[in-house]
Amino acid sequence: MGGGGFSMEPDDPLLDDAILDLARRTRGVDRPRICFLATASGDSAGYIEDFHAAFDARDAEASHLGLFFRSVTDIETFLLAQDAIYVGGGNTMNMLAVWRIHGVDRILRAAYEAGTVMAGVSAGSLCWFEGGTTDSFGPELAPIHDGLGFIAGSHCPRYDGEPGRRPLYQRLIAEGRLPPGHAADDGAALVFSDGALVEVVASRPSARAYRVERGPDGTAVETELTTRYLG
Numbered sequence: 001m002g003g004g005g006f007s008m009e010p011d012d013p014l015l016d017d018a019i020l021d022l023a024r025r026t027r028g029v030d031r032p033r034i035c036f037l038a039t040a041s042g043d044s045a046g047y048i049e050d051f052h053a054a055f056d057a058r059d060a061e062a063s064h065l066g067l068f069f070r071s072v073t074d075i076e077t078f079l080l081a082q083d084a085i086y087v088g089g090g091n092t093m094n095m096l097a098v099w100r101i102h103g104v105d106r107i108l109r110a111a112y113e114a115g116t117v118m119a120g121v122s123a124g125s126l127c128w129f130e131g132g133t134t135d136s137f138g139p140e141l142a143p144i145h146d147g148l149g150f151i152a153g154s155h156c157p158r159y160d161g162e163p164g165r166r167p168l169y170q171r172l173i174a175e176g177r178l179p180p181g182h183a184a185d186d187g188a189a190l191v192f193s194d195g196a197l198v199e200v201v202a203s204r205p206s207a208r209a210y211r212v213e214r215g216p217d218g219t220a221v222e223t224e225l226t227t228r229y230l231g
Contacts, residue, residue, distance in 0.1 A: 002184025006054035014203035032083035040090025087124030093136035154181030170220035
């Protein structure tokens with residue numbers, strides 16, 4: 001999700017419901033187990049409370065994994081038992097560093113390869129790609145190149161959410177500093193299967209996603225993708 005979900009659209013459950021629906025279909029369960037990782041926010045207590053407020057009342061089994069204040073000893077068994085993993089927003093690079101210290105990056109790869117639905121918003125969207133644009137280093141947006149790489153190419157979340165994101169992403173691709181990739185507006189979500197884009201869904205009628213590539217003349221070429229509004 002470029003942006004959206006319970007933390008940004010508390011009165012619009014469409015994207016969050018889509019995650020649970022996908023988990024039910026792909027995992028063959030009626031009540032999916034979904035785990036929230038709030039690592040990018042430093043395991044913000046308020047963020048975790050908001051997740052449980054949004055998901056505890058749903059037909060799902062909601063949990064969270066804290067890494068700053070660990071209560072789970074066997075992280076691998078815990079995460080591999082989930083049907084969906086939902087990663088929150090915040091500082092992408094801090095999150096990746098903490099994951100790597102605790103071996104979560106390796107465990108997430110195993111869960112992904114086992115068919116667990118991987119989802120997230122903003123930093124939780126960017127992390128699955130090879131690289132993209134982030135505000136992890138301060139107020140100025142900057143490129144990163146060491147994402148988890150579950151999906152090839154680059155990514156720009158919040159594409160319409162902040163004025164500097166679209167022009168920077170296009171410039172970095174035009175200059176060859178980022179590989180081609182996908183951008184998603186707030187309220188738009190890219191759905192991948194086995195690394196290939198399957199569809200784009202949205203919680204807002206105007207939200208869109210895009211394929212951005214380097215053209216033969218060295219400029220960025222942005223192609224709007226067909227989007228299915230969930231409302």
